Amino acid sequence: MSAKKSERLRAHNFRRSITRFLDQMGHWYVLDSAAVIMPAVSTLSETFLFRMSATLDHPVNVALMQKALDRTVERYPYFLVELRRGFFWYLMQPMYKKPRLEADSAWPCMNFNVHKHGQVMFRVRLSGARVACEFHHAMTDGTGCINFLKTLLHQYFELGGVCCADPGDIFVPGQPVSEDEFEDAYHRYYKPGIPGPAKLPRAFKIDSPVMKDMKYRITAARLPLAQVSEVAKSYGISMNDLLVAALMEAWLEEYKNSSKAARRKTGHNIGIEVPVNMRKFYPTKSLRNFSLYVMVCLDARLGNWHFDELAKYVHHVMRIENDERIIARQITRNCGSLRIPLVRTTPLFVKDFFGRIFFQKMGQSMISSFISNLGPVKLPPEIAGHVRRFDFIPAPNKDTRTNASVVVWQDSMYVNLGSRVKSRAIEQRFYSRLAALGISVHLDPVEED
Amino acid sequence: MALCPNCGVDIDKARQCPLCRTIIKPDSAAADAAVAAAEDDEQPVSEFSLEGLTEQEYHGRQVVTSEIISVCMGIVAVSATVINLILARRLDWSLYILLSLAFSWIMVCVPLLLPKRSWLVWPILAAAPFGFLLGLDALLPPISWSLRIALPIVAAVELAGGLAMLATRLSRRHGLNIVAFGLLACTFVCLAIEAVVCLATDSPLRLVWSSIVAFTTVPVAGFLMYFHFRIARTSTLRKLFHL
Numbered sequence: 001m002s003a004k005k006s007e008r009l010r011a012h013n014f015r016r017s018i019t020r021f022l023d024q025m026g027h028w029y030v031l032d033s034a035a036v037i038m039p040a041v042s043t044l045s046e047t048f049l050f051r052m053s054a055t056l057d058h059p060v061n062v063a064l065m066q067k068a069l070d071r072t073v074e075r076y077p078y079f080l081v082e083l084r085r086g087f088f089w090y091l092m093q094p095m096y097k098k099p100r101l102e103a104d105s106a107w108p109c110m111n112f113n114v115h116k117h118g119q120v121m122f123r124v125r126l127s128g129a130r131v132a133c134e135f136h137h138a139m140t141d142g143t144g145c146i147n148f149l150k151t152l153l154h155q156y157f158e159l160g161g162v163c164c165a166d167p168g169d170i171f172v173p174g175q176p177v178s179e180d181e182f183e184d185a186y187h188r189y190y191k192p193g194i195p196g197p198a199k200l201p202r203a204f205k206i207d208s209p210v211m212k213d214m215k216y217r218i219t220a221a222r223l224p225l226a227q228v229s230e231v232a233k234s235y236g237i238s239m240n241d242l243l244v245a246a247l248m249e250a251w252l253e254e255y256k257n258s259s260k261a262a263r264r265k266t267g268h269n270i271g272i273e274v275p276v277n278m279r280k281f282y283p284t285k286s287l288r289n290f291s292l293y294v295m296v297c298l299d300a301r302l303g304n305w306h307f308d309e310l311a312k313y314v315h316h317v318m319r320i321e322n323d324e325r326i327i328a329r330q331i332t333r334n335c336g337s338l339r340i341p342l343v344r345t346t347p348l349f350v351k352d353f354f355g356r357i358f359f360q361k362m363g364q365s366m367i368s369s370f371i372s373n374l375g376p377v378k379l380p381p382e383i384a385g386h387v388r389r390f391d392f393i394p395a396p397n398k399d400t401r402t403n404a405s406v407v408v409w410q411d412s413m414y415v416n417l418g419s420r421v422k423s424r425a426i427e428q429r430f431y432s433r434l435a436a437l438g439i440s441v442h443l444d445p446v447e448e449d
Numbered sequence: 450m451a452l453c454p455n456c457g458v459d460i461d462k463a464r465q466c467p468l469c470r471t472i473i474k475p476d477s478a479a480a481d482a483a484v485a486a487a488e489d490d491e492q493p494v495s496e497f498s499l500e501g502l503t504e505q506e507y508h509g510r511q512v513v514t515s516e517i518i519s520v521c522m523g524i525v526a527v528s529a530t531v532i533n534l535i536l537a538r539r540l541d542w543s544l545y546i547l548l549s550l551a552f553s554w555i556m557v558c559v560p561l562l563l564p565k566r567s568w569l570v571w572p573i574l575a576a577a578p579f580g581f582l583l584g585l586d587a588l589l590p591p592i593s594w595s596l597r598i599a600l601p602i603v604a605a606v607e608l609a610g611g612l613a614m615l616a617t618r619l620s621r622r623h624g625l626n627i628v629a630f631g632l633l634a635c636t637f638v639c640l641a642i643e644a645v646v647c648l649a650t651d652s653p654l655r656l657v658w659s660s661i662v663a664f665t666t667v668p669v670a671g672f673l674m675y676f677h678f679r680i681a682r683t684s685t686l687r688k689l690f691h692l
Contacts, residue, residue, distance in 0.1 A: 023687045024622060030691060087690050344692045 010184040016187035029092040033186040034289040035138035040355040051111040051393040053132035068155035144287035164380040182283040196333035202267030208423030220444040237315040250429035255300040273370035364399035376408040552581040605641030609634035629673040
């Protein structure tokens with residue numbers, strides 16, 4: 001590509017990456033490329049809310065936490081927004097009413113109407129010593145949510161008299177808000193002319209009824225980090241690969257035990273989606289969505305697999321697929337389609353209709369389950385001493401049904417499996433495999449369905 | 450905070466829009482530092498024009514543009530007059546061309562030659578169509594259709610357009626209310642046309658087709674007004690129709 005063309009593309013990408021606009025009524029934001037489809041498929045139970053929570057060493061002081069929240073939202077004006085419909089696209093309208101803390105419930109991430117007017121696109125919930133931030137995926141990904149939670153904790157402890165000499169990477173109120181924090185990084189790094197990702201076969205789904213009454217079961221476990229690391233090293237793979245392999249094996253077992261009718265109804269492919277934080281490939285400060293995924297697929301008809309074989313298979317697939325050039329194909333597919341004039345000028349109600357079909361046929365049908373690993377969370381030592389644990393709960397989904405999220409805090413790994421179906425087979429097989437590998441799995445009490 | 454008039458993006462304290470390179474007028478003391486820094490390494494530029502020209506340069510360009518237009522029109526006028534004289538040995542059809550050129554010249558060149566004198570430009574522009582239509586009618590005496598039909602219709606169009614523009618100007622927020630103003634203006638014009646035609650043809654004043662137009666457009670305009678002022682208080686057309 002010539003320098004002039006490259007410069008023109010860069011300028012065009014920059015223009016498309018701008019998400020904040022201003023008119024005579026003030027600021028407003030557009031959704032990033034990954035988020036545009038989410039409002040169309042969001043419902044009260046398929047909320048697209050995911051959750052990060054911190055459990056402190058003392059019951060949370062509600063008044064103090066409310067003050068901390070008021071301060072925190074000032075630092076994140078691009079999160080203090082409500083969803084609105086435009087004629088062609090969804091928009092995010094800034095809100096001037098600060099959100100109130102809410103009491104937590106037994107079923108996290110459920111019963112949330114993102115389309116409701118005056119409804120900010122996240123909520124902060126309290127229960128005892130736990131403070132939980134539930135964010136809508138149309139607004140941000142795990143990186144944005146954990147940043148917000150860290151600022152909230154920092155403010156809470158500062159108000160409580162715990163001062164940090166160095167807040168580190170925590171965003172502190174009073175700092176200037178950079179425009180890069182809400183850029184659409186997908187558009188910024190869009191490369192034209194690259195083919196989109198290959199279409200995958202339909203994925204196998206667990207044959208179990210969906211729980212009623214907005215129930216979302218979380219099976220949380222604490223794993224000693226040293227043990228997980230040791231086991232992963234013994235197989236010559238990463239900790240993340242180990243968890244993916246365990247989840248893959250759980251699904252293969254489930255396939256074996258399923259009826260022929262169930263297999264025919266869904267598919268024979270086990271597709272595990274592993275989200276990848278694209279910030280490691282492309283420099284950006286964006287706290288909007290900027291994650292894509294690697295698909296680890298295996299045809300369940302191919303025969304029996306020992307765990308060590310699965311571990312190697314997952315490891316090599318992850319090494320091959322987790323490459324910037326390969327993942328960039330997804331950016332090309334997502335952003336490229338949004339730049340087509342016909343797509344841009346199609347009214348939103350038509351986009352909503354086809355978006356739901358596209359999401360089901362092209363997205364959800366290819367995935368059996370996903371496992372999202374946020375990695376280690378770091379806090380200044382003054383605060384870290386007061387935080388017992390972090391949890392990361394995946395967004396509820398009745399199509400992929402049972403999904404996993406992982407976060408590492410100090411010397412422990414916290415794994416949360418969220419499920420919308422009655423069957424607990426995946427959770428049971430997944431944790432059993434980890435335990436069989438010699439890892440001490442400390443399960444939290446699970447709410448009865 | 451500064452708003453780019455072209456792109457509508459907030460460019461914060463920047464002096465120039467990074468997208469379209471428009472120079473932005475700094476509107477706060479906070480921007481002064483950025484402006485001062487920018488002025489250190491570049492020539493001071495007037496904040497008047499959109500293309501980074503000084504006010505004098507901008508006006509100079511407008512004069513040159515009007516001169517080019519005048520010369521072109523002059524060539525056409527002379528050519529038409531000469532051809533008409535050669536072929537017919539008198540001025541007949543070329544008068545229509547000359548009148549049309551004069552009307553076009555007023556509409557195009559007066560705003561270019563009289564910038565910042567809107568108190569003078571607008572009345573001239575408003576009067577020009579009357580003169581043009583009256584002139585056209587006068588070319589084939591006696592004066593007939595212009596006084597009874599054309600001029601009242603032009604008056605109605607100008608009145609409706611002027612009121613719509615005034616309402617738009619007075620609106621704090623530009624959204625669907627602009628569409629409503631446009632619809633109401635069109636309705637008024639339709640009613641006026643039918644009324645003028647009735648009066649011109651000495652028929653009884655019965656508004657038939659224009660009343661149907663009014664019955665359909667007025668409720669739509671009312672709904673749009675209601676939507677704008679009651680429902681979409683925070684919406685603007687720019688936001689609503691963002692692509």
